[in-house]
Amino acid sequence: MEREALAELLRAVARGETAPEAALARLRHLPFEAVAAEGPPFAHLDHHRALRQGIGEVVYCPGKEEAELVAIAERLVARSGRLLATRATPDQAAAMLARLPQAHHHERARAVTVGGAEGRAGAVSLLTAGTADLAVAEEARVTAEWLGSRVETLYDVGVAGLHRLLDRLDHLRRARVVVVAAGMDGVLASVVGGLVERPVVAVPTSAGYGAHFGGLA
Numbered sequence: 001m002e003r004e005a006l007a008e009l010l011r012a013v014a015r016g017e018t019a020p021e022a023a024l025a026r027l028r029h030l031p032f033e034a035v036a037a038e039g040p041p042f043a044h045l046d047h048h049r050a051l052r053q054g055i056g057e058v059v060y061c062p063g064k065e066e067a068e069l070v071a072i073a074e075r076l077v078a079r080s081g082r083l084l085a086t087r088a089t090p091d092q093a094a095a096m097l098a099r100l101p102q103a104h105h106h107e108r109a110r111a112v113t114v115g116g117a118e119g120r121a122g123a124v125s126l127l128t129a130g131t132a133d134l135a136v137a138e139e140a141r142v143t144a145e146w147l148g149s150r151v152e153t154l155y156d157v158g159v160a161g162l163h164r165l166l167d168r169l170d171h172l173r174r175a176r177v178v179v180v181a182a183g184m185d186g187v188l189a190s191v192v193g194g195l196v197e198r199p200v201v202a203v204p205t206s207a208g209y210g211a212h213f214g215g216l217a
Helices: 003-015 020-027 049-053 066-080 090-099 131-146 159-166 169-173 188-193
Strands: 033-035 043-045 083-086 104-106 111-114 123-128 150-154 177-182 200-204
Touching (some): 066 111, 111 131, 123 131, 131 200, 177 188, 188 200
Parallel strands (some): 123 177
Antiparallel strands (some): 033 043, 083 111
């Protein structure tokens, strides 16, 4: 439950528009809800996280059965009206969309979303060194937009053709933060850091070859 939603529920009780029993029913699953099919629970959903940290729980799909993902997604949407599920396979995404027709599958990002933040907190400039880095960048874009940021993308501007980046410096300087997804040896983030005063978040990817150790370095 979001902070404003909880505040509005309490105001509705104070105004006499919502019975205390109804409010208690809605608050019953704070701070968490056990989810089970048969047997012990396979998940304990942290509905209280948005109140504590400002961001609700995000579902990481790898390792989860389709039925588990669907159950988790349905409960999160029922409680908050929002969902961000990441690293979903096509089959996992299809299973969630079959039960949540309002959901959207972002195929390149491997993400499934429902709803999102209403406001736009600030501008994020999202860069990639090459087209091979787009899957990682699109996951970052979908996540940032779901969290309420405006995202401007600038893809395939690696240092092998630095003029492509220099031509768009105004693009970078408008942003509050710059996210750089780069494979190979990941040098684009360092170059960007020397050109702008904004915070730069470097995201290594496993694309390409070189001394990057599969995205580790």
